[in-house]
Amino acid sequence: MTPADWADDFAHWLRLERTPGVGSATARKLLAAFGLPQNIFTASHAALREVVSERVAEALLAPLADETRALTDRTLDWAAQPGNRVLTLADTDYPKALLDIADPPCILYVKGRIELLSSPALAVVGSRNATAQGISNAEKFSETLSQAGLTIISGMALGIDAAAHQGGLRGCGSTVAVIGTGANIIYPNRNRALAHMIAEGGCIVSEYALGTPVMSANFPRRNRIISGLAQGVLVVEAAAQSGSLITARMAAEQGRDVFAIPGSIHSPLSKGCHLLIKQGAKLVESAQDVLEELKHHGPAQCPPAAAAPAAAGMASRTLDAMGYDPIDLDTLAARCELDIAALHAELLTLELDGYVEVLPGGLLRRLTTS
Incomplete structure (x- = not known):
């Protein structure tokens, strides 16, 4: 043609x-x-x-x-720019995974690596108001899964979505952002730098015409594409009424696997994940659980993930002393047999490296790294 x-x-x-x-x-x-x-x-x-x-x-x-007519001209100009593509249902490059869902978009606007739309993929979704532990889980799971060759699909929202994209970009599977606006609009603005990184090393895709502004109704609808492009959906953190549960429901209706990471019974952001597990979602504690369930072994050319830097010496002993429950500074100092000033310095380094978070009230909590 x-x-x-x-x-x-x-x-x-x-x-x-x-x-x-x-x-x-x-x-x-x-x-x-x-x-x-x-x-x-x-x-x-x-x-x-x-x-x-x-x-x-x-x-x-x-x-x-x-x-x-004017929109057609603008779109043709946009599609002529390097890295931009427009796909219709009749295109050979249209992702076959979407042809299997009940409501495939007639048109897709794509910016970046179009081949990622047809790669083995996992959707990673969760709360916009995520905890530090949730963000850490999303990022580390996504990095490991991307290193194993899975493309990470998410919605470029704040919180879990952004962390999933960042982790995905660090692996050879990379990441795809499915957005609810026109492909020439970045939302939310706080993710502008991330959007540029995804357009460069991953892929941004939308079903909405260029210039389509932020409309609340469009975001739940785009979730069917997030799940439709993937072999399964991993929910990291979600409240009981979270939009992530819509994505999980759509995934189940599309015949995709649904995974959920459990959390504290006291956390509102664990309620949605626990509900999914009760309804049959697969409980996962590590990225390996997902890979085994999907029977995905990764492409031979994909290099293994670089080992995360480990806390050494005194830092390692401090983390061991903390355990995984919230702890106050005095109790931790007594366990470590350190004075408060030395412990403060150690904890600052651990917090900056992503091993510890400070909770309301001054309590400390270790962040898991799986």
């Missing part, structure tokens, strides 16, 4: 998607009846009425709107 032919073909896809009254279900009915979109717009009124309502048939036969 020549560039001119492709541009004409895409124009029909975008026109179909932008036609008033044509949602995803109606678009699929029309495509099933007429094949490619250009056949829809050359069909007779009578033929269209056999598939859609009078109102929709008239909208399909109406002249092309100036707004849609």
Whole structure:
């Protein structure tokens, strides 16, 4: 197909998607009846009425709107830039995993490494208001799984999503961000630097037309793509009413595996994970649990993960003395047989290295590194 032919073909896809009254279900009915979109717009009124309502048939036969024409031109300009692609359901590069779900997007806007959309993948999702331990778990699980060759899929939100992308970028599996705005809009703004890193070393994908602003209804809907691109979904932290549970439900409906990391029975952000486990999600304590369940052994060319720097000497003894329950400074000093000043210095280093967090009230808690 020549560039001119492709541009004409895409124009029909975008026109179909932008036609008033044509949602995803109606678009699929029309495509099933007429094949490619250009056949829809050359069909007779009578033929269209056999598939859609009078109102929709008239909208399909109406002249092309100036707004849609202008959007087509902007999109073609965007797609001509290096690293940008637009895929339709008819493209050979359209990810086959999405063809298996009930509601595949008609158009995908892709920025970055398009091949990642067809790679073995795991979705990692969770709370925007995550704990330090949750962020650590998401990042370390994602890094290990990416080093094993799995592409990490998430939604580029704050908290667990951002940590998952950062971990994924450190492995050869890399990461894919499925966003709920146009592909030329970065949201949230705090993830701007991360978005640039993903566009460079991973992939950003959206089903929404360029310029689509932040709309709350679009984010739950994009979750079906997050789960649809993946072999399974790992929920790291989630409250009982978390949007991550929507992704997990969609994954189950799509026949994907659902995994959950358990947490404290006292933490509100463990309630969603515990609910999923009660409903049949697989409890995982390490990245290896996920790899074994998925029977994924990783590509031969993927280098092993670099060992995380270990606390040594006195730092190691301090962590051992802490255990995994919250502890106050005086008790820890007594266990370590250190004066408070020396212990303060040691704890500052451990906190900066990501081994310890300070809880409200001054309590200390060790962060696990699995």
